[in-house]
Amino acid sequence: MADGYIDLSPIVNAIEHVGDNVSLIGNDLEKVSDNIQVIDGKLSSTQEELADLRRRFEEYVEQAERTANVQRAETKVGTLKADLEREFGHYKVVRRSSVGLLQAFDVGNVSESTASQVSEELMIQTPRYWLAPALVALAAWSRDDEEVCKRSVTEAYARSQAKTALFFALVLRRQGREAESARWLRHYLAACDPQALTREFAVILEAASQGQFGPHGTALVRAQLTDWTTHLRTDDKVVAEQVRRWQQEIGLCQGVLDPAEAKMLRRLTPPPSFARVKAQAEAVTALSACARKYEAIKDSEFTSGGVISSLLDDLLIQLVTEYDDEELPLTREVAYQDAIIDTGGDLDRARVKADQEISVLDERVDAVTLQTNAAIAPDSLGVSVRTQQVAIGAGKEDFRTAVRAYTKKYRMEHVSNVPLNLAPDHHATAQNMGFPGFSTSTEVDENVMATQLRQVWEQTFADYIHQVSFKNSQMVLPIAVALGVSLLFLLVNRVAGVLVMLVAGGVAAFVIMQMQKQARDRVNKAVAVKEAAYMKSFTMLQDARAEFEDLEMLYEERDADEDELLRVIDVWPDGDNSKKEN
Template sequence: MTETDYALHRKVAEVSRLVVQVAEQVGHVSGQVTAVEAGTQQTRTELQQLRDEFRAFVDQARLTAALQRAETKVGVIQDQLDHEFGHHKVVRRTAVGMLQAFDIGLVSEDTVRMVGDQLMLQTPRYWLAPALVALAAWSADDPALCERAVQESFRRSPDRTSLFFALVLRRQGRHAESTRWLRHYLMAQDPAALGREFAVILESVAQGAFGAAGRGMLRDTMDEWHELLASDEGAEDAQIDRWRAEIGGLCPPVAADEFPFLSRVSPQWPPLAQVLSAARSQQAVLDKYTAIMNAEHTPSSRIEDAVDDILDRLVSEYDNEELPLRRDLAFQQAVVAHDGDTVRAKADADADSASYDETLDYLTVQSTAALNPSAIGTSEATRRLAVAACRDWFHHAHQAVSADYRGAVPQDVWARFDATYPIGSQSFTLPQWGGSFRTPLPELQQDLGAHWDKHTAPFVAALGYRYTSKVAVAALVAVIGLFIGSAIGGAATVVIPLLIVAGAAIVINQGASKARQVQESARVLLGEAKRDAQHQLAGASADLTTWQQAYAGADAVEAAVREFIASLSTATEAGSPFGGRTVPREGTQA
């Protein structure tokens, strides 16, 4: 029995040693599993950052590609315009040059006629070519040829021909004849479908090019047109919408990093950013249009030069065949201006698409001259008068924009917190918490802290070691060992169960120790997350105060904009130069 007991003792000791080794290996494996989980979480975080960076790279690449395509297309379209319509430029340059040649008498009549004949042959179907033949015939005192040339030019483009000769005759001091051509032009016009050349009329008003009689005729006609079209609410609304789009286009973007905490935790951030952006447009509008109205315009000292400038604009106006290319060119240039952002470029292009229509109603001409004078070829001097003429639409659009963003101010701003945090092999998800900033900040922070404590306490407790199940398993194994010992008999009856209990105790102790470490780590991590959430809450509250101050300051400019628009009623054409001028003759003063 002694030898049997000794051998049994050695075997039990060996089993005990193996149990201890198994316990150690289990603990080691548990540590490795935790390390793997930590590595996995780090990998997920890095992958998330990589995904965000990749998306940002893709977005930037898309903008860059769009910008490069637009720059290429701008060059292609300009080349196409030069190729298809470049020959018109020669005729345009010759027109005013021919009139100036008449002034100084340095070019012979034969040369003038030869140039006119060449251009007539080189530019078929272009209205200005026969008009130049008419000028050459007029200079050569050939009334029959002059009449035929005028009729051909009129057949090709009645409106432009009428304006051209009205301006030429005004330039030569033929007031009655000039006024007759101007009246002929105005009577043939439909104020709901004016040709693009009508912008020259606005330019003539700004420059006083037609003298007192012509200015009175133009004022009466345009007032009548305005009354006629203003009775159509749809036409008025269309102009107000254009001015609203103009004001909207001046809204400066509000970056999230200007209010970092508020933008991160408040679900109301998008409307807050939009409202502040719209309010800041007040200063942008005031700055832009104050500069336009205060810009000094020095008129030419001679009416001939002023009329020549207007003639330049008339003959340089796009032909209808050019408009599709011009519209595409304007869009591509907008893409370039917005650094490849096609969405913003399309919005700008759509808002100004009417500028590239073949015909425009009188109200649209006025708005276009004020908002995009380059689209119809008018000057900054004309723009000033157009802005003043559009003051009612400007006023209504400004009122509507101001009312819209004021009505969009969120009545209650909230903070919201909900996130998931990795804790070892598990993760803690904070249930959503929300609180209104109408509540004092200390109460909000206390409530947020209580929310954290309420949900983290049971989570941390659940990470504790489950003694009951482990002890039950150990007891079951000990009972089995007792039966085995009883079957063997002798000391094994007591020794085997005791060794099993001892080994189980070691394993349970190690497991409990590991669980306590996990719990402590969870308490530290979640405690830091709680403090960070409370810090973000305090930062968001401070950001909201800053936002309110910024909004109040931006919105306060609305009164100044309103006063500025009201002051536009004094900016009329009454002070236009050359109102009663006549063309000086040799030996007289202008």
């Protein structure tokens, strides 16, 4: 060291080195911040992919359950049909033989002895079935054996009065003996309980709608049916049941909301609330679908060959080939399993569909309900579209009342707004920053919602921004170091101390400025992340609100379809169209 000269370079270098380290630390912090942004983006993407994977998995599980339901139903249907064949297969033999004997009598190519032998064998093989003695009576009638014919008719009538009377009414009408046919028809109607009609009465509806019993027989059926229904409709419970059936029929026409629709609304709305929105969106679709269905039925033309014997053949076949009462329990179970297959394994919809079909297999129904069955499920009764048209006309007031009740129900349950919830983990930034969650609803003004959401995000980032912001306390260390070094040199050499003080102060100022700059950068980045997080949350809420509004608009449009459905009902013919010939 020379006289009066102090080498300050080591101290200056040390102070500069401190500044460089501070700068390096600042750069490292910036890199960490950048990496956090990258990680945040990757977490957000991963979270969305996981949410999508979860939704797909849930859809897969639901589809797998439905597939399993279908497979079980297919197996069970096979078993049930095998049981039907084993227990009642011999009834089928009687049914086939009855049709064959009727055709043989028409053609005259089977001897009386053969007809007698076949019918007597069937009588022995099926001791409880009404059709077997009826066939014996036919064979005896063909060979003019009055004694055997009477005994056989008596036996068949004892086993089933209504079926036997209807059978002979149809056979005699087939032979052109209208007077005798009408007498048997009167026996049939007398044997019927209007509050507990057997399913064979559907055949009468079919015949009456086509005018196949002749003027006297047709008038007899219409008068009796009118008398029954007038009496039964004094019971409010009977009428209410028809309205309920029509409501159920309307409900079966409704569509299902596509799982791809309203995804954000599904995500942000609590499940019970979304279930109500989904229910009302699906309920209104039934109106136009039902209108189209019944418009097509109304416009359907019944065609026939125009040959009375062929039409009667169909009626007789319907009578002798339908299930007997003993077979109905198994048949009902088959209907349910078939419904599971038809609905793709959806057990809830299968039960509704099966109940609709199974109800028409009941052993006994009142006259009004039977007409409703013919109107709603004609295939299950085996009646033609003409009979269905007449039955719908007879029950059009029930149908109209059901439409009003159906729309009233979903309108009373209408959801005009739903809650929207942003969970603490609704996206990656929210999860990382400890977002507390946010709740609003679709009825809240969007600007108000935006303000409230921004406040929540401001509060969420407040601590973090405060943490990374520059604080006056951070100036203490650089200033203290500068003062300490300056004091040390002042004690040694006043001139050198002044120079060191100037250098140290400059370095301290530089360090403080760097720290302030880095803090501003971190704050700016935090603000940018906060703004991006807010916009993502706000967009999610906007999307959910827009989806709800779309469903509301669709609801209003389809709700107006009630007028079209009522128009179809109002123009439905009340009168008889049985005299139409095609």
